[in-house]
Structures are given as structure tokens and as C-alpha cells.
Amino acid sequence: MCATTYNVYKIREDFPILDRLVNGKRLVYLDNAATTHKPIQVIEKLREFYVKYNANIHRGIHRLSQEASDLYDSARVEVANLINAEPEEIIFVKNATEGVNLFAYGYGLWNLRPGDVVLNTLMDHHATIVPFHILSKKIGFRQYLIEITDDGYIDMGDLEDKLSLNPKIVTFPHVSNMLGTINDAKKLIKLAHRSGALTILDATQSVPHMKVDVKDLDVDVMVFSAHKMCGPTGVGVVYIKRDLYDYMEPFLGGGDMIRKVSYNEEYIPIVEYNSPPIKYEAGTPNIAGVSVYPESIKYLLRIGFDNIHRHIKNLVEELYEGMNNIKGIAIYGPDNLKDRAGLITFNVKGLSAHEVAAYLDSEGIAIRSGHHCTGPLHKRLGISSSARISFYIYNTFEEVEYVLDKLRLLS
Amino acid sequence: MNLKDIIGHLEKHCGDEDSYTIVFKEESWPMVRDKLRGKLTDMKDVAGVFIKGTYKGHEISIFPTGRVIISGVKDDDTLIAILSEILSSPS
Numbered sequence: 436m437c438a439t440t441y442n443v444y445k446i447r448e449d450f451p452i453l454d455r456l457v458n459g460k461r462l463v464y465l466d467n468a469a470t471t472h473k474p475i476q477v478i479e480k481l482r483e484f485y486v487k488y489n490a491n492i493h494r495g496i497h498r499l500s501q502e503a504s505d506l507y508d509s510a511r512v513e514v515a516n517l518i519n520a521e522p523e524e525i526i527f528v529k530n531a532t533e534g535v536n537l538f539a540y541g542y543g544l545w546n547l548r549p550g551d552v553v554l555n556t557l558m559d560h561h562a563t564i565v566p567f568h569i570l571s572k573k574i575g576f577r578q579y580l581i582e583i584t585d586d587g588y589i590d591m592g593d594l595e596d597k598l599s600l601n602p603k604i605v606t607f608p609h610v611s612n613m614l615g616t617i618n619d620a621k622k623l624i625k626l627a628h629r630s631g632a633l634t635i636l637d638a639t640q641s642v643p644h645m646k647v648d649v650k651d652l653d654v655d656v657m658v659f660s661a662h663k664m665c666g667p668t669g670v671g672v673v674y675i676k677r678d679l680y681d682y683m684e685p686f687l688g689g690g691d692m693i694r695k696v697s698y699n700e701e702y703i704p705i706v707e708y709n710s711p712p713i714k715y716e717a718g719t720p721n722i723a724g725v726s727v728y729p730e731s732i733k734y735l736l737r738i739g740f741d742n743i744h745r746h747i748k749n750l751v752e753e754l755y756e757g758m759n760n761i762k763g764i765a766i767y768g769p770d771n772l773k774d775r776a777g778l779i780t781f782n783v784k785g786l787s788a789h790e791v792a793a794y795l796d797s798e799g800i801a802i803r804s805g806h807h808c809t810g811p812l813h814k815r816l817g818i819s820s821s822a823r824i825s826f827y828i829y830n831t832f833e834e835v836e837y838v839l840d841k842l843r844l845l846s
Numbered sequence: 847m848n849l850k851d852i853i854g855h856l857e858k859h860c861g862d863e864d865s866y867t868i869v870f871k872e873e874s875w876p877m878v879r880d881k882l883r884g885k886l887t888d889m890k891d892v893a894g895v896f897i898k899g900t901y902k903g904h905e906i907s908i909f910p911t912g913r914v915i916i917s918g919v920k921d922d923d924t925l926i927a928i929l930s931e932i933l934s935s936p937s
Contacts, residue, residue: 458911786892789859789867789915790907794895797911805860820859844893 440742440749447829449474449734460799463834468612468640468778468825469803470662473731477665480730484723492722493691493713506726511712513729514672518657519648526673526712527725531639532562534658534673535606537686537715538635539566543604545684549575552602554632556581556589557815558614561808562658563606563637576603580811587614587768589623598630605632609641610776613809613823614768615751617641617776621652628653633679639663643735643827644777645744649674665828666731667724673715680711689717735828743828747777750826750835754779757839763846767816778825780807783845788820791845798841849929852878854912858922865917866925875912878933882908885932904928 447453450472455462464472484506490499492507515522528534547553547570555564557580564580571578579600582593589607598605605627609620620641624634635656641647643664649657656679661670675683685692685708692714695707708714735743752772758764763784769775783791792804803823806813813819824838852874859865870878883889886899886906896909907915919925 787865787905787907787915787917789865790892790896790898793867793907793909793911793913793915794893796913797895797909820865841893844895 440745441738443746443829443831446474446738447831449476450829451475451478453829457799457801458797463798463800463837465824465826465830465834465838466801466803467827467830468663468807468823470668471643471665471827472829473665473667474734476734477667477727477730480727481667481723484726488726489723491719503722503726507720507722510725510729513732517732518642518674519650520674521677523710523712524649524674524677526675526715527720528671528673528716529669529721530662530671531637531658531660532566532671534671535563535635535637536566537673538656538675538683539570541683541686541715542633542679543567543570544574546682547574547576547603551576552597552600553578554581554597554600554602554605555579556607557583557811558587558589558608558611558616558809559606559811560608560612560637560639561810563608563635564811567604567606581607583614583812583815586770587611587616588774589616589618594623594626598626598632601630602627602632604635606635606637608637608639609647610638610644611768611809611812612640612778613780613807613812613821615775615778615780616769617774620654624652624654640776640778644740644747646740649676655679661724661728661731664731665734666728667721669721670724670728675711677711680714683711683715685714685717687715687717690719692717738828746828747826747830748772750830750832751775751777751779753832753835754824754839757835758842761839761843761846764842767821777827778823780821780823782818782821783842786845788822791822794845795838795841800838800841802838849926849933852933856922856925864919865915866919868914868916868925868929870912870914872912878914879908881933881935882906882914885935901928901932 452472488503490503492504511522511525515525553567567578582590584590610617627634633655636654638657638659642659655676657674659672662668692709694709697705764781766781788804792802795802805820854871855869857867885901889899892898896907898907905917
């Protein structure tokens with residue numbers, strides 16, 4: 436058994452849900468790539484918000500509104516610090532998917548032209564493929580997917596070929612939510628920039644697990660979500676490089692995103708927008724969720740992202756080795772574990788992924804089955820669905836052994 | 847038999863064109879389980895936990911937790927027809 440990097444048992448005491456029983460067994464939660472659980476500190480903070488500070492923001496002169504506004508605005512600073520961005524480069528939305536849509540419509544709708552090219556990869560989540568697909572039907576630009584290699588990496592040859600089409604936008608995941616591949620984001624962004632493309636980085640599976648620095652990466656747009664890093668659901672983050680705001684229009688219109696709405700003598704409305712990032716946050720946002728999000732960031736920073744990354748790597752290595760020794764299990768993604776993040780996706784010979792998931796559920800183990808919103812990738816791999824085990828800070832080696840014992844029964 | 851009275855949750859597997867999970871209500875589960883078991887052919891026990899077999903070309907897996915997975919089913923209407931047929935016929 437590998438040594439862990441912090442006291443995981445002490446961490447588990449902060450997560451009340453881990454004590455509950457599922458089908459009469461202690462919950463073993465291994466669906467963390469879908470969402471993570473929340474420590475008591477975050478849960479209490481959410482309660483505290485509603486007990487002490489609940490008010491709408493940026494529109495009230497009263498004390499509660501000012502305090503709620505301060506909490507919301509200070510969250511922007513905390514999130515910016517986390518990824519080494521400027522606070523005005525952070526836009527809060529409801530999830531990472533909305534973040535991609537915000538840029539697709541806020542930028543793409545106004546700047547992409549018929550005949551332009553947008554590239555995604557075969558390992559992209561539907562959240563980065565579908566918004567541009569919808570937009571391509573309206574505008575008439577071309578959209579292509581970049582091939583992957585058989586061992587689960589972006590095919591650099593195909594990337595180079597497709598970059599020769601001079602794409603306007605290239606999207607890719609920092610970490611594949613299906614293969615677990617950790618992509619060399621800095622290198623890919625540099626290559627895309629060389630061909631004149633803007634880059635959108637899907638960082639939903641990387642920001643919760645490792646230090647991510649937008650300035651070092653030089654990425655143009657990056658999306659991630661709070662709920663995959665012990666934060667509340669309903670909070671997504673879009674980082675947009677400040678200069679790009681000059682080329683964007685609002686995605687959603689309404690309250691707060693305007694400076695002034697009036698009308699002229701012909702009764703035609705006149706609208707003056709607020710400055711970014713508020714320009715892109717129309718209506719009442721998830722005030723409680725955003726205000727509480729820094730508590731989850733602080734929680735993770737106290738453990739340390741290097742420690743988190745190492746702990747989860749150790750769990751993956753243990754599981755990977757064990758699963759490799761079970762006959763009839765096919766594992767997808769890189770064999771080189773240094774390139775693999777905290778998840779393992781697989782199938783068991785003779786069983787559907789849903790049967791595997793339902794079987795494990797009957798033993799108290801929660802995993803994901805399906806296509807994980809990566810339909811093109813599943814087609815490329817020649818499968819319709821797969822089972823996925825994904826770890827986070829509170830998972831233990833005992834849980835790895837437990838799930839391996841159960842999987843052995845299936846072989 | 848009204849299926850609404852015995853089905854707690856019905857879900858088409860996201861992305862899979864022909865696969866469903868059905869979770870039956872606790873009080874009806876023993877009856878449903880026995881009916882389903884009685885209709886399966888090529889039945890096998892998997893890991894001592896669930897039973898897998900075939901009914902008219904559809905693979906059916908019966909789990910101990912009130913859950914059933916049926917494959918080869920295109921839509922809700924077809925699924926309801928198959929379940930009605932199995933559950934309304936004698937064991």
C-alpha cells in the first residue's frame with residue numbers, strides 16, 4: 436500500500452455524507468468526476484449565508500445587500516487568485532457548460548464567419564462541442580474534431596494538419612473526463628496560437644486537482660465549476676482574457692448587466708451595458724453559492740494542491756495495478772500513469788457498464804456509467820458506454836481494495 | 847396491473863439508444879422479481895449478486911436492490927409493453 440500525503444481519515448470526518456449507508460453498506464463514493472461532496476465547513480457557510488447575509492446584490496443600499504455584495508465580489512477575487520487571473524477576468528455562471536456557451540455566443544456569434552473553422556478534439560466533453568455545433572448551423576462555419584491516438588492522447592499529427600486550416604477557435608480538455616489523460620495544455624495552446632486561433636480550455640477536471648495558472652498557460656478562455664471541488668452546485672466559472680472583452684457582446688441580457696436602460700423620442704429602447712465582468716452576469720446570480728465557494732477553495736488550499744494531486748495519483752496507481760490483474764477488464768486511456776489524472780474508465784467483458792454500476796451500487800459503491808458526455812470518444816473507441824471510477828481528497832486505499840474485491844467477483 | 851403503481855423510477859441510459867434502468871417500489875419488488883425470474887431464459891448468476899437472462903431477445907438483469915436493467919428497447923412505449931406482458935402473465 437502506498438503512503439498517503441495527508442491524514443485522509445481526518446479529512447473524512449469533515450464529510451458527513453460519507454457516514455451514510457447505501458443498500459445497507461457504508462457509502463464508497465467514487466463518482467467524483469461527476470460531482471464531489473461538501474465538507475461541513477462549506478455546508479455551515481451556506482447555512483450562515485442564509486441565516487445572516489441573505490439579500491440581493493449590487494442593487495440595494497441597505498446593509499444586508501451591501502454585505503451580500505461584498506461576499507459575492509470577494510469570491511471573485513479568491514477565484515482569480517486561485518488561477519492567477521485578474522478579478523475582472525472572472526465571470527460567474529451556473530456551470531462550466533454555460534461558461535462555454537457564454538463565450539460561444541458572446542464572442543462566436545459576433546466574430547465567426549461562414550467558412551471559418553472551429554476545432555474540438557475527440558476527447559472533448561459535449562459541453563465544448565455542442566454549443567459550437569449549434570452556432571455553426573446559424574453561421575455556417577466548419578467544425579472538425581481532432582483525432583486521438585490509440586493510447587489516449589491528442590494526435591499531434593492530426594492537430595498540426597487541422598491547424599493548417601487556420602482555425603479561429605480550438606477547444607480541448609485539460610484533463611479528459613473519460614480517458615483521464617492530462618493534456619500538455621501549455622504546448623497545445625502555444626500551437627493553436629501559432630496558427631492564429633483562440634483557445635478554450637475545459638478545466639473542470641484539472642482545477643479541482645492541481646495548480647492551474649492561466650497566465651503561465653496563456654490560455655484565452657477557461658471554464659470550470661465549483662461543485663467538482665467541494666463547492667456548491669450551480670456555480671461555474673469562466674476566465675476570459677481581458678483583451679477579448681473588446682470583441683464580445685453580452686450572452687444574456689437583463690438586470691445588473693446594464694448601466695442604463697432608457698428610450699428615445701420614438702420610444703425605441705436605449706441600452707448601455709455595465710463593464711465586464713458584470714456585463715456578462717445578467718439577473719440575480721447564485722449569490723449564496725458564489726459567496727460560499729471561497730470556503731471550499733480555502734479548504735483545498737489548506738490540504739494543498741500538490742498533496743491532493745499526489746494522494747489521488749497514489750489511489751489511481753493502486754487501482755490501475757489491481758484492475759490490470761483482473762481478467763476481462765478493459766481499461767481506457769494512457770498506460771503511462773504520470774499522464775493520467777484521478778480516474779479510471781473501463782468495461783467488464785460480458786457486462787454492460789450499467790450492469791457493473793448497478794452491481795457496485797448494490798455493494799454501496801457509487802460509480803458512473805454511460806458515455807460521460809463524450810459520445811465521439813466512445814464512438815472512436817468502438818464502445819457505447821463505459822464505467823468510470825473517479826477519486827477525490829477523501830477516498831482511501833481501503834476503498835480501492837474494497838472495489839477491487841468486488842470487481843474480482845465479476846471476472 | 848398499473849405499472850405506475852409499482853415503478854419508482856424509470857431511466858433511459860444517457861447516450862445508450864436501447865437500454866433502460868427501472869427501479870421498482872419496495873412493496874412490489876418481491877412479486878416483480880419472481881415474475882421476471884420466471885420468464886428469463888439462459889439465466890445466469892453474476893458474482894452471486896445479480897441474475898442475467900433473456901426475454902424475447904431482450905437482455906434483462908435483476909439486481910437485489912429492486913433494480914432491473916433491460917436492453918434492446920427503443921423507447922418508453924416498447925418498454926412498458928414488455929413489462930406489462932411479463933408482469934401480467936402467470937408466473
